[in-house]
Amino acid sequence: MFRIEDFITATEQDTMEATVRRACDAAVRDPLAQFVFIDRYTRWNGYAGALVAKLSGNIGESQDLFLDANEPDHAQAVRGMDVAGHVLDATVDEHLDKGHRVPHRTLAQAMRKAAADYAGLSLPERNALSEPPAWLQDVVARTFVCYGSVAHDAEALIRSIGTHIASESMADREYAIIDRVFRGERHYEGFYQYLRDRDFRVELGGKLVHAYAWITIHATFESQGVEADHLAEAMKALELAARFRPESSERILELAREGYRDFADIQRDFFVYAERECAAAADGRRQAA
Numbered sequence: 001m002f003r004i005e006d007f008i009t010a011t012e013q014d015t016m017e018a019t020v021r022r023a024c025d026a027a028v029r030d031p032l033a034q035f036v037f038i039d040r041y042t043r044w045n046g047y048a049g050a051l052v053a054k055l056s057g058n059i060g061e062s063q064d065l066f067l068d069a070n071e072p073d074h075a076q077a078v079r080g081m082d083v084a085g086h087v088l089d090a091t092v093d094e095h096l097d098k099g100h101r102v103p104h105r106t107l108a109q110a111m112r113k114a115a116a117d118y119a120g121l122s123l124p125e126r127n128a129l130s131e132p133p134a135w136l137q138d139v140v141a142r143t144f145v146c147y148g149s150v151a152h153d154a155e156a157l158i159r160s161i162g163t164h165i166a167s168e169s170m171a172d173r174e175y176a177i178i179d180r181v182f183r184g185e186r187h188y189e190g191f192y193q194y195l196r197d198r199d200f201r202v203e204l205g206g207k208l209v210h211a212y213a214w215i216t217i218h219a220t221f222e223s224q225g226v227e228a229d230h231l232a233e234a235m236k237a238l239e240l241a242a243r244f245r246p247e248s249s250e251r252i253l254e255l256a257r258e259g260y261r262d263f264a265d266i267q268r269d270f271f272v273y274a275e276r277e278c279a280a281a282a283d284g285r286r287q288a289a
């Protein structure tokens with residue numbers, strides 16, 4: 001039985017949460033900084049749904065890798081889809097949210113649009129500011145590699161399950177912290193008050209879409225959202241992968257931890273650079289004023 005504590009210590013968890021917190025604090029200093037943060041976070045996050053689906057597909061495709069050793073009839077022993085299902089679980093709503101009936105990407109775009117309106121950005125400013133800086137391109141490229149896995153390569157697939165565990169467990173904390181800073185601590189001010197004044201909706205493709213739901217469906221500062229379920233499913237996927245692979249569970253954990261570490265480094269870099277960019281945006285605007 002694997003536990004999240006096998007991947008991250010309490011101290012590392014605290015450090016990670018403090019890094020996220022600093023970036024969120026930098027984001028709320030100024031509407032422009034808030035836009036920059038939301039633009040960067042929605043861009044990076046916007047790949048997650050597709051990458052999870054690819055990982056699930058790569059596991060399912062690897063029919064000869066995940067086998068039940070207690071089943072002597074070889075075709076009856078194939079278990080790849082059993083593992084894959086627990087990964088895919090995290091991306092079903094990503095493609096079409098059951099409640100909102102749109103992909104999560106659309107909800108993220110609604111929030112980004114509201115943040116751009118809040119910052120009073122013109123269309124050319126929105127496009128110019130959203131050109132991904134080199135650090136973000138690097139973060140995205142590394143995310144592709146680490147989530148990428150390869151069908152029919154057991155070690156690569158187990159590493160990417162570790163990446164998936166990292167992504168889900170960290171996203172749970174990220175959304176909770178964002179929600180604390182944006183909503184919990186600024187319930188009647190700043191961006192959240194701006195959204196409230198507009199009944200939390202923006203126009204998107206002829207429809208009114210909720211501009212804050214993207215955060216709260218994933219996690220809130222007061223309660224768990226879907227990320228906690230996704231993490232539980234990701235742990236089940238690793239559990240089954242270990243059951244249907246010949247390697248020892250120590251070796252499986254070692255591989256998964258490699259994928260977890262790779263993603264943890266990327267996640268840290270994202271929030272460190274996002275904080276710097278938000279602080280620079282807020283300082284720049286202050287100097288120009």
Ligand SMILES: [Fe+2]
Nearest residue numbers: 093094104218
């Ligand atoms: Fe999502």
Ligand SMILES: [Fe+2]
Nearest residue numbers: 090168227230
């Ligand atoms: Fe998730």
